[in-house]
Amino acid sequence: MHPIQAVIFDFDGTILDTETHEFRRWQALYRDHNRELPLQEWQRGIGTWDAFDPWAGLPDHVQQNRQAVHAQLLETIHADIQAADLRPGVRNVLDAIRPAGLRLALATSSDRTWVTRWLEQHDLLRHFETLATRDDVTRVKPDPELYTLAVHRLGLKPHQCLAVEDSLNGATAAAAAGLHVVVVPNDVTRTQAFLPEWGRVDGYEGGLESLLATVRV
Known part of the structure; x- marks a missing residue:
């Protein structure tokens, strides 16, 4: 397992x-x-x-x-x-999560109105079990509060969860909350100083398997 x-x-x-x-x-x-x-x-x-x-x-x-x-x-x-379209390959990753027996949540420093607008436009909202947004917390990333809340709502432990991030602030928050972290940077975050202990893939073309393969046990 x-x-x-x-x-x-x-x-x-x-x-x-x-x-x-x-x-x-x-x-x-x-x-x-x-x-x-x-x-x-x-x-x-x-x-x-x-x-x-x-x-x-x-x-x-x-x-x-x-x-x-x-x-x-x-x-x-x-x-x-x-x-704009979604990042290449990300829809396939999201589609694969539940069939793989995994659960899916969102943790964002943006507000709920913003993220639900775009998730609904791209028919992705249905995939997520819970959304932790800045409306729900007192401190956003790089504070771990958003990730701690998302993990709590799932009823899991942090080490049972993988955070998928694109930024230094986001990855820092997830790591501080005790989650495994994989960074998938974009054009404006690619040069940030991500820590070597975090997983990193340069895109979603490798599917869900490439993200899970970064987890060190």
Whole structure:
């Protein structure tokens, strides 16, 4: 019997790569005003909340018109995400989890409205036994609270669960909660300093088996 009984996925950047779309639109906004948005700075805010303020690097006149600029920016980001597909291979992984006798949950620093919108659009919500979102906790990733909650709702022990993450903040949270961790980075997280003891695969093409194979027992 495999030691893993449940897989707990992150959402943004892991299932649907919302993060790359968001970064590219903010990067374009910076360039419109002759500024550069360093990826390393942006990465501090991936997978968490309020760790990086992108407005701080923009000119005063942009910040003075912040509400209108932000509304237009969000409109373009949401349009990009609306037109985007899931990360390649992730649907096959999610489809394979229950037939493999495993359980499935979600742990995300995003709010419930955001994740259910996109999960429903891609007909994925039905796969998840429980969703742990930032509406449910006082501290988001890299704090372990979201993963601790998801594991508790499943009625399992942390070592029986595999967390699938794309970011340093997310992987740090899962490891702190005592879960096994596999990182599947995307274009904006690929260069982050993931710890060598965490599993890593560069995509979902190897299916569920490639994720489970990273677990060290």
